[in-house]
Amino acid sequence: MLKIADRTFQSRLLLGTGKYPSFEAQKKAVEVSEAEILTFAVRRMNIFSHEQPNLLEQLDLSKHTLLPNTAGAKNAEEAVRIAKLAKASGLCDMVKVEVIGDNRTLLPDPIETLKASEMLLEEGFIVLPYTSDDVVLARRLEELGVHAIMPGASPIGSGKGIINPLNLKFIIEQSSIPVIIDAGIGSPKDAAYAMELGADGVLLNSAVSGASDPVKMAEAMKLAIKAGRLGYEAGRIEEKDYAVASSPISGMVPS
Numbered sequence: 607m608l609k610i611a612d613r614t615f616q617s618r619l620l621l622g623t624g625k626y627p628s629f630e631a632q633k634k635a636v637e638v639s640e641a642e643i644l645t646f647a648v649r650r651m652n653i654f655s656h657e658q659p660n661l662l663e664q665l666d667l668s669k670h671t672l673l674p675n676t677a678g679a680k681n682a683e684e685a686v687r688i689a690k691l692a693k694a695s696g697l698c699d700m701v702k703v704e705v706i707g708d709n710r711t712l713l714p715d716p717i718e719t720l721k722a723s724e725m726l727l728e729e730g731f732i733v734l735p736y737t738s739d740d741v742v743l744a745r746r747l748e749e750l751g752v753h754a755i756m757p758g759a760s761p762i763g764s765g766k767g768i769i770n771p772l773n774l775k776f777i778i779e780q781s782s783i784p785v786i787i788d789a790g791i792g793s794p795k796d797a798a799y800a801m802e803l804g805a806d807g808v809l810l811n812s813a814v815s816g817a818s819d820p821v822k823m824a825e826a827m828k829l830a831i832k833a834g835r836l837g838y839e840a841g842r843i844e845e846k847d848y849a850v851a852s853s854p855i856s857g858m859v860p861s
């Protein structure tokens with residue numbers, strides 16, 4: 607079970623809603639994924655204009671918690687404005703803080719992310735910041751009072767998977783709030799790896815929406831996250847440099 611603030615979720619997969627080939631594919635992928643938390647970019651969503659098509663209308667919202675994100679914000683003030691807009695629409699009081707500091711890599715701006723998180727906490731939001739895999743920043747955000755921390759595996763949409771497992775491990779070890787690995791997941795093995803490292807959840811979008819078969823990939827990600835979590839809970843064997851026979855040697859009948 608994933609617990610964020612006072613809310614609990616059965617699914618540890620958080621799914622993005624952008625760039626699906628069609629509303630139909632998106633709807634089916636969301637269903638098959640069993641993801642309860644769905645994130646969407648407030649600035650790219652038509653939440654106030656009822657005449658325009660809105661992909662949220664395609665979904666059964668009673669089954670989901672919406673996690674608006676502040677994608678497009680370049681500083682803390684913009685992020686807060688976007689979050690307030692989402693709250694005013696009555697969608698949710700939970701927000702994914704996303705303040706991009708570099709257009710080419712889409713890496714988050716650590717200083718503005720920290721500032722935005724502080725401002726949003728003061729406004730009473732449930733705050734989930736998307737951050738780099740910086741261990742100290744993760745600690746500073748937790749000290750501030752954020753409700754979960756979402757370090758990136760690699761740049762958004764890159765599909766490169768986990769490029770710094772050691773930093774993610776350090777963040778997971780030091781955190782007493784949920785750690786959700788966000789962005790850069792390319793394939794089910796990356797999602798399983800994140801969970802095996804001890805993450806509480808994985809947020810992904812492009813790997814599913816950009817797959818040749820998004821519905822099949824949504825299912826694969828669901829299973830990978832479950833498998834990774836089970837593996838983590840089961841406790842893997844220690845890695846060794848040399849072979850250790852897997853059949854017992856003592857008590858063998860001499861040949």
Ligand SMILES: CC(=O)[C@@H](O)[C@H](O)COP(=O)(O)O
Nearest residue numbers: 622762763789790810811812
């Ligand atoms: C949808 C969303 O929030 C993205 O900004 C997120 O970080 C996912 O990244 P990927 O598309 O790389 O999975």
